[in-house]
Amino acid sequence: MQEIPKKYDPKTIEKRWYSYWTNHNLFEAKPNPDKKPFTIMMPPPNVTGRLHMGHALQSSVQDALIRIKRMQGFEALWLPGTDHAGIATQNVVEKTLKKEEGKNRHDVGRQKFVEKVWEWKDEYGAIIIDQMKQLGTSCDWGRQRFTMDEGFSRAVQEVFVSLYDEGLIYRGNYLVNWCPVDMTALSDEEVDDAERNGHLWYVRYPIIDSDDEYIVIATTRPETMLGDSAIAVHPEDERYKHLIGKKVKLPLMDREIPIVADDYVKMEFGAGALKITPAHDKNDFEIGERHNLKVINIMNTDGTINENGGLYNGMDRFEARKKIVADLEDQGYMVKIEDYRHTVPISSRSKAVIEPLISRQWFVKMEPLAKPALEAARNKDIRFYPQRWENEYYRWLENIRDWTISRQLWWGHRIPVWYYTDEDGEIDESRDYIVSVDQPEPGMIQDEDVLDTWFSSWLWPFATLGWPGKTEALDYFYPTNVLVSGYDILFFWIARMIMAGLHFTDHVPYDDIFITGMVKDKQGRWMSKSLGNGIDPLDMIDQYGADAVRYCLIILCAQGQDIKLDPTKFEMGRNFANKIWNAFRFLSMHMDSGKKYEQNIDYDIPGLVDRWMITRVEQTIKAVEDDLSRYRLNEALLKIYALVWNDFCDWYLELIKPDEFDEKMSDETVGRAIFIFETLMKLLHPFMPFITEEIWQRLRERDVDDALIRAQWPVFENENIYKEEAELFGTIQSIISSIRNIRAEMNVQVNTEIDVLINAADDALVDKLSDNENIFRKLLKIDNFKISTHLSRPKASASAVVDGSEIFVPLAGVIDFDKERDRIEKEVDRLEKFLKSINGKLNNEKFLQNAPESVVQNERNKKSDTETNLSKLKKILADFQ
RNA sequence: GGGUCGUUAGCUCAGUUGGUUAGAGUGCCACGUUGACAUCGUGGAGGUCAGCAGUUCGAAUCUGCUACGACCCACCA
16 A cells, blocks of 8 residues: 555645546446436536636536436536637637737738637637646546537527528617627627716707707717707606797707607606607617607717718717817807716626617527526426526516627627628628528628627537437437526526527426526625636645635535635635545554455444444435435535534544554454445545545555446435434533533643543433443543442532533542532523523413424423433532532 | 615624524634644633514514615616
8 A cells, every 4th residue: 555645735636536537537428228317517618718716616516416426326427618708709819919919800801810719719728628627527528519619500500590490580770789899789688787977968959940949958978969860858848848849950960850759758857858869879769769760870880970970970989979068068058067977888898888879680589489488497397596596587588688699700600691792792782691501502602790609508508419410418418407507697598598498409408507606705796807806716726725625615605695705715625635634544554454344334333433423424414415405515515524524533533543552443443434434435525526536545455447436425224223322422422521621621631530420310321321431431531430320429529410410520629619610500500591491482371282292392301301400400509519 | 766685603604394502614712732633632702693573382584664785687868
């Protein structure tokens, strides 16, 4: 056997086992008729990405789940991959291009640029995958997919064609969210709100044919007035009723526009009159349709004013705003300016202020897709953990709006639409386009635009398994079992995946959705580059080890709650790993390297300590099973932690430890301890795979296929297997604690031997405790040890009462009488209060009538136990000297 | 404007269907290192479960309201 390092060093061990697992293909999953499949889904990280704490959390959760299932005998598949992340990736590459060559994408041209993105993807796309490996994720790497790999792209385009054929995709000129920085349309989900300090400008519009009369409107975007086509007032507004139907002169533009009446206008807001710019505001657009107003687009796609903007043609939108305000003031149209704090729409990517712009784009009709997705959740074909996300899901689907899927980008799936060309090679708008994956006729040119990234992501669960082909893998692994994701992409991805799954495969893509909280900084703020408050998981792995990072993240991952992460928390995991390692080192000191210890220990073993320990293991297996079925991983892990640290290390190992330090434990003892320790390693392995595998391999000589990762998950048998023994041991633990407490309170040095007298509650207990005298002697430095039912309290002793038994520790010359009296009085007080509350219940007729029998009985037991203990303590106090 | 979530020990948080003497980690106090482990052990202090009202025999847990905080959706020019 190799030498065992005194210190646990995660780095070498993690590397060793990761390559062992991959070299022996232990993460591989393939269709196997003898096994049930279990498939897990995770958002494919962006190809531009570096691993952040959110990934680390979700990966830890996923990996724990998949390892448990693998150990439980499922053919467990975690299919990894990356997402091409349209805008994000294009921007990163363009930025690099600018930095290195001083060029933008238009300088290099589309084809060259896309080539560059691919190169970039090949070079950097694997980074996040490597980082996931460092965390220990057991993905089937041979099945890795990319949303723009060949098969996937084909699936995306076929989906477009089939949705088009079904009438669910259409093209049209509508007001869309336009980002002037990225120069593309965006979906509603890609637009965020930002609070800004702005102004409310009050501008007067002179009434035509009416001397000195004018109407005042208020606006936050004065530049849009260039495109005004009306003024709207409320039909009931007495101030303006007489003006309805008249015309006003649009300042700066000398255009005549009508005054119309519309319910939409709020009389009390601003000046009570609204300028209408149908081309640049959603509500104005609708009002414009109602009143047949002209739609005047005044803006170019880069956010500059176009030729419809008169003098301001060519100016940037914000420059134009300044100039227009100045001109209005100069020409006497400005009435007043108020400071005004309001929200503006910004692009979630570029953070630029979004302009609503009329633009010809492609859309998906969502309502027909949303209906089945709603049904699926209502029928519980799909379950949310925690359940409350279901409501969010409903709310979004019930109010769904059509999805803008075309993007004016270069990086992404080209829209499979083809156009005839005229003699100049330009699109011939007079002829119909053709929607087709492949070029229908020579000479036709393909739509320039690409599809929203999520238009490919929503196919992930089945496209990765070979859909639309009929593959064995698809047949076996799909529909999948669980999706692990954060709520930030509930609408972007989760809901759309469900729609796509139902529409294209007639199945929900997964049964369960486990939604994790988001990882925030110590103060609960989002981690971001600009705040510089990010915690790099790789730094943490480097510092504390991957097992420690995983442990910490899962223990903090309570259902439904965000995680406020303080980097010092990782010490918890590191300390735990250290504890496990030392427990192993202790066992190994007593192991003979050549010896083959029994592989399977019969549960029918004699000793109290073993029987108690086995009961604790059984109880934990049961509880863990229960927690896992509801995705309460933190609870499960906490229980395993307590089992390992508190039960196994603090009590079990202390008790099997030989009396003399150079003495060796018996083979039986070692064999049993190894067996129990192995079970603990199995329970812990999904959470802390590396250290457990290392120890597993060192506990015995193993064959290659006897890796812990493929070991059988502990099977629960009976949590009450040794109920009596477990209870007795519990009493012994309490007695020992009370004696330790006496020692500490009375300042008895650890190496001072004490006498212990136990006046047991009954004769049966005398025997039981006497049989286990060694336990007391092992954990307490005891000289004389006496157990009986007729012992009287020696003078000058400290006392305690545990489960009806009196414990006396004679401390002549050492005891501090005042302190001892205080100690007992305090205990009497506590018990009296407790008793009072119990009596309160038992004296209540209604309680006796209404509470279940077991609860009443429990209170009665508590009462009699407390009374016994109390009377004994009171007697001690009365005789106290 | 509509909705969701949170408020439990100094700090960070658990607490499943109402019945526990309300827990953990960390921090704090005392004692303890050649003896697996100081990344540790033993013992201890520390909580009106945000506030108010209600339902109930019984509420940290259910209901309503209030306060504070976070988020989501829709938005008023």
